[in-house]
Amino acid sequence: MDDAAPSSASIQDVVHRGVPLAAAWGIEVLAAAGGSATCRLPWRESLLRPGGTVSGPALMGLADVAMWAALLGLTGGRDESLTTSLTIHFLRRLDPGPVLAEARVLKPGRIIVGEVMIRGETATEIAAHVTTSWAAVVPRS
Template sequence: MDQETPSPAAIQAIVHRGVPLAAAWGVEVVASEGGTATCRLPWREDLLRPGGTVSGPALMGLADVAMWAALLGVTGGRDESLTTSLTIHFLRRLAPGPVLAEARLLRRGRLIVGEVLIRSEASEEIAAHVTTQWAAVSPSARPSR
């Protein structure tokens, strides 16, 4: 059963604690509601690749975090599911500036399937299309260490 949706600020705090790299990059959770989330990656020169575009690893990390934000939004902020696959199709270079990742859950169950569209904040043109699959792990089902 779905839980009450935490605020984007609450989800962002969970993401930053759970994925310190997202905090270091300054990833923001702009919105999260009904199995969707939008995350923003500020423009950072240290995330560029030769040619002046945002690197693939940065975009993959942003997509993964955005999908987790969508999951956190429907699980009351309690989710320890694990990414099992992530496929990204780079469609075009991103214009200089912040990047948005718009995630949506397509299927929830033991396996979770989602999609993320990545674009420049200044454009509606999709720069990358991501499909991802996660294994559902309930917080109480994780083995203790």
């Protein structure tokens, strides 16, 4: 673990370079420190599915990116860990609009466990709950 606390903007830069899809979707890292992160997925019509709700793949991608941002906030902005599992429970539909993902590391270590709560930006109710595990990878020099 690194004591240096990178800014949300620098973590967002790492995320956009590491996951170009996050940049293409415009995912923003609003906060990331101490094993927690909040990311925002701006509204885009291309992320909707039939029926006018935000698509599952978009929500899964957002959750994965948010968890990585939480890890980057925990490791000083250097992390090459790999997702080993991601389980998502869709609790309610998300109407078109920006989406927030709040991620937190529940257990650091060789196998990292975390969770992500997803909701509409203006909503208070959780729309999806994600549990995820990652294999810790030491960054290459």
